[in-house]
Amino acid sequence: MSSWLSMLPETLRISVPYACAAVAGVWAERSGVIHIGLEAVLLTSSFSSVAAAVASGSLLVGMLAGVLAGVVVSVGHALLVERARVDAVVSGVALNLLAYAATRLALRGLYDSASNSPSIAGFDLGPKGGDVGAMLARVLLDPVTLGAALVIAASPWLLARTRLGLRLRACGESPEAARSLGIDVVRTRVLALAISGAIGALGGVHLAFDQHRFESGMSAGRGFIALAAVVLSGWRAGRAALACLVFGALEALQIALQDVSGTSKATTLVQLLPYVATLVVLALGIGRAAAPRGLGQRVDDG
Amino acid sequence: MDGLLLELVKVSRSFGATRALHELDLRLSPGRITAIVGENGAGKSTALRLCAGELAPDAGEVRVGGRALHPARPEEAIRRGVGLVHQHFMLVDGFTALENLVLGAEPMRGLRIDFAAARREACALAERTGLEVDFERRAGELTVGERQRLEILKVLYRRARAVLLDEPSAVLAPSEVGELYAALRRLADDGATVAVVTHRLDEVVRFCDEALVMRRGELAARTPLGAERPPELVAELTRAIMGREPPAPLGRPAAPDPGPEPVLELGGVELRDAAGRRLLDGISLALSAGEIVGVAGVDGNGQRELVRVCAGLERATAGTVRVGGRDPFAGVHPGPAAVRAARRAGLVVVHEDRQREELVLAASLGDNALLGDLGAGHDAERVARRLARFAVEPATPRLPAQALSGGNQQKLVLGRARDRQVRALVVSQPTRGVDVGTARRIQTALAEAAAAGAAVLCVSADLSELAALCHRIVVVRRGRIVCELPPDASEDAFGRAMLGVEAA
Ligand SMILES: Nc1ncnc2c1ncn2[C@@H]1O[C@H](COP(=O)(O)OP(=O)(O)O)[C@@H](O)[C@H]1O
Ligand SMILES: [Mg+2]
Numbered sequence: 001m002s003s004w005l006s007m008l009p010e011t012l013r014i015s016v017p018y019a020c021a022a023v024a025g026v027w028a029e030r031s032g033v034i035h036i037g038l039e040a041v042l043l044t045s046s047f048s049s050v051a052a053a054v055a056s057g058s059l060l061v062g063m064l065a066g067v068l069a070g071v072v073v074s075v076g077h078a079l080l081v082e083r084a085r086v087d088a089v090v091s092g093v094a095l096n097l098l099a100y101a102a103t104r105l106a107l108r109g110l111y112d113s114a115s116n117s118p119s120i121a122g123f124d125l126g127p128k129g130g131d132v133g134a135m136l137a138r139v140l141l142d143p144v145t146l147g148a149a150l151v152i153a154a155s156p157w158l159l160a161r162t163r164l165g166l167r168l169r170a171c172g173e174s175p176e177a178a179r180s181l182g183i184d185v186v187r188t189r190v191l192a193l194a195i196s197g198a199i200g201a202l203g204g205v206h207l208a209f210d211q212h213r214f215e216s217g218m219s220a221g222r223g224f225i226a227l228a229a230v231v232l233s234g235w236r237a238g239r240a241a242l243a244c245l246v247f248g249a250l251e252a253l254q255i256a257l258q259d260v261s262g263t264s265k266a267t268t269l270v271q272l273l274p275y276v277a278t279l280v281v282l283a284l285g286i287g288r289a290a291a292p293r294g295l296g297q298r299v300d301d302g
Numbered sequence: 303m304d305g306l307l308l309e310l311v312k313v314s315r316s317f318g319a320t321r322a323l324h325e326l327d328l329r330l331s332p333g334r335i336t337a338i339v340g341e342n343g344a345g346k347s348t349a350l351r352l353c354a355g356e357l358a359p360d361a362g363e364v365r366v367g368g369r370a371l372h373p374a375r376p377e378e379a380i381r382r383g384v385g386l387v388h389q390h391f392m393l394v395d396g397f398t399a400l401e402n403l404v405l406g407a408e409p410m411r412g413l414r415i416d417f418a419a420a421r422r423e424a425c426a427l428a429e430r431t432g433l434e435v436d437f438e439r440r441a442g443e444l445t446v447g448e449r450q451r452l453e454i455l456k457v458l459y460r461r462a463r464a465v466l467l468d469e470p471s472a473v474l475a476p477s478e479v480g481e482l483y484a485a486l487r488r489l490a491d492d493g494a495t496v497a498v499v500t501h502r503l504d505e506v507v508r509f510c511d512e513a514l515v516m517r518r519g520e521l522a523a524r525t526p527l528g529a530e531r532p533p534e535l536v537a538e539l540t541r542a543i544m545g546r547e548p549p550a551p552l553g554r555p556a557a558p559d560p561g562p563e564p565v566l567e568l569g570g571v572e573l574r575d576a577a578g579r580r581l582l583d584g585i586s587l588a589l590s591a592g593e594i595v596g597v598a599g600v601d602g603n604g605q606r607e608l609v610r611v612c613a614g615l616e617r618a619t620a621g622t623v624r625v626g627g628r629d630p631f632a633g634v635h636p637g638p639a640a641v642r643a644a645r646r647a648g649l650v651v652v653h654e655d656r657q658r659e660e661l662v663l664a665a666s667l668g669d670n671a672l673l674g675d676l677g678a679g680h681d682a683e684r685v686a687r688r689l690a691r692f693a694v695e696p697a698t699p700r701l702p703a704q705a706l707s708g709g710n711q712q713k714l715v716l717g718r719a720r721d722r723q724v725r726a727l728v729v730s731q732p733t734r735g736v737d738v739g740t741a742r743r744i745q746t747a748l749a750e751a752a753a754a755g756a757a758v759l760c761v762s763a764d765l766s767e768l769a770a771l772c773h774r775i776v777v778v779r780r781g782r783i784v785c786e787l788p789p790d791a792s793e794d795a796f797g798r799a800m801l802g803v804e805a806a
Binding site: 161169 | 354356375376377378379380381386388392393394395396397401402404405406407408410413414415456
């Protein structure tokens, strides 16, 4: 019974990395940069946050290092695509592979392990205890979750109402028009990717802090699920985050079902639930809204 | 308003091997409307883009108000008071007109864009200049005229003192052209520098103060237009533009005897959009072999839909299209299959928006020339023939289509259409953005198609073109044919029919 009720805090906890990555994807693609390197952002930020936390003994330093890593990877992608004119899909795939290999290599080098880092302490704010209320309080008081919730909630407004948001969307819809109005398309896109990287990195940091360590390949495809959420939402931040919440709920349900059914073949099938649901929704074409018109378009300089 | 002198001093600019401008000297003075005319590819757009900081000169200097434009970037030109309205609209279709207006110069209130202030200023600006736009609509949903006005408002909103317009009238109805120039005249009277690129010489003579003729990237002539404007002026300008004698006036083929059966017949064609609005409302027309029928009307009154139905891109919600008595779309889904069916039936269509509907801009000229006939064999010959038909310049098959100037893109599209088996030809704006010499060749080609037995339906915003070419002209309004006029009816009669005003 308690496993059913605990689904609420579980859903929130599970959704954070997905939602961060999805909103990161929205920021990038609304500015016109195709971004399939969300996995790389998640992985490098979770690794960096743990490594910095281990080295400094401070979770806050870890968090900052994670965000910085996400920004670096993301801005690197933007520069490769917009300045060096590398194909965005190629760059994204390369970053994903590179991030996977580099974090493994660093694990080996720093901690002499093929699979995981040493453990770190968590923030562990909020009441102790196993009842649902305490669990919910702990999830909600987590600084990473709070930070993520804040930027995710602010994103739709920032994109819709601010100068940066308007210009960024103009670069995504019609880079030619933006340029003719004196907007520096490349700079705007690099800035968008920096913001995107920071938001996505919060997801990576959450992933690592939640497990109290870094595990090789721990993003486990979340960046791609997030990408599906971006498409589903029609490139809208709020809806993308909501889609991730639903996905998180399905995953929580799957965990709860596992508790009930124990270990059997059915478990494996149940684990597929969130992915199958995502596929079905994508296939049904719900919210098959148009992508930003200028997605992947570059502008020539005079 | 203070005047802002724009000068190009011995400016050269090339694109790869193409020399667009060669030591061009150009002066645009405040307080007057200067027309810039010349053949397609003469370098008119390039000259304006240099003034607007979108291109940097290879050699020479661009001067704004006496000082060099440096750095050569749009933001610097905007800051210095230069505004360019592009040949192809530079609007963000998904944004509202208001968002488009303020983009890049947003009034702020804290972190937020102050849309309330923007709206107030926009309305004031619209009132002052007489350029009305529905600011809450998305730019993609505006009519062509509104988009045009929005582009000018964008420039004025940035406090431009020099307003440059690249073929602004090509897409407008006659009444809208008059309004456009009235607004430009008010700006010039206010002291602004106004320059207009156009192919319509009658406009130049009627509305402008000076004509600069460009030929092959150089200034070929400068013609001040004083109070005296003799009728020979148009011929004189034509000669200067072409560098030789103007082409003979178009000879309309004699009206054919109505045959027993029309070649192209539209029977009560109706088209509704998703919301159930009638875009086409019972269009009936019958064209015999050899007949040229014109369609006049203010842009956005169903012309585009009519052409799309003929092309098989939309299915008429009621009524039929028949070619030689047969409905090519019977039992075919709209879309690619219907487009092929139309082509098989000899119904050849040329859409008005060549960039969106006719060409794959990123693909080569060769591939574009074969579009729709891939796999039919004899590719190289076919490409050469279609590029040569109206002398596409440069005729290099591997160049991407976007490297062509607008007029040359149009030549390619028409060369491809004329090269097909034609029983009925439906063309929209065949000479939009095309220079005088080429326009005449295209019109002649249409007349020849008719003389060879095709039925030709020609949609055009250019009344003089319809008058010279067509045997009869129908006027459409709100998706309906409101009347049929002989080609020699007065412009006034057309204007009244198009706008739906009763004769006084
Ligand atoms: N971006 C470009 N890339 C390559 N060639 C170009 C480009 N812009 C213009 N040109 C070439 O420069 C010449 C002048 O073009 P343009 O200024 O557009 O002529 P106009 O506006 O007088 O028709 C043409 O030969 C055209 O093909
Ligand atoms: Mg041009």
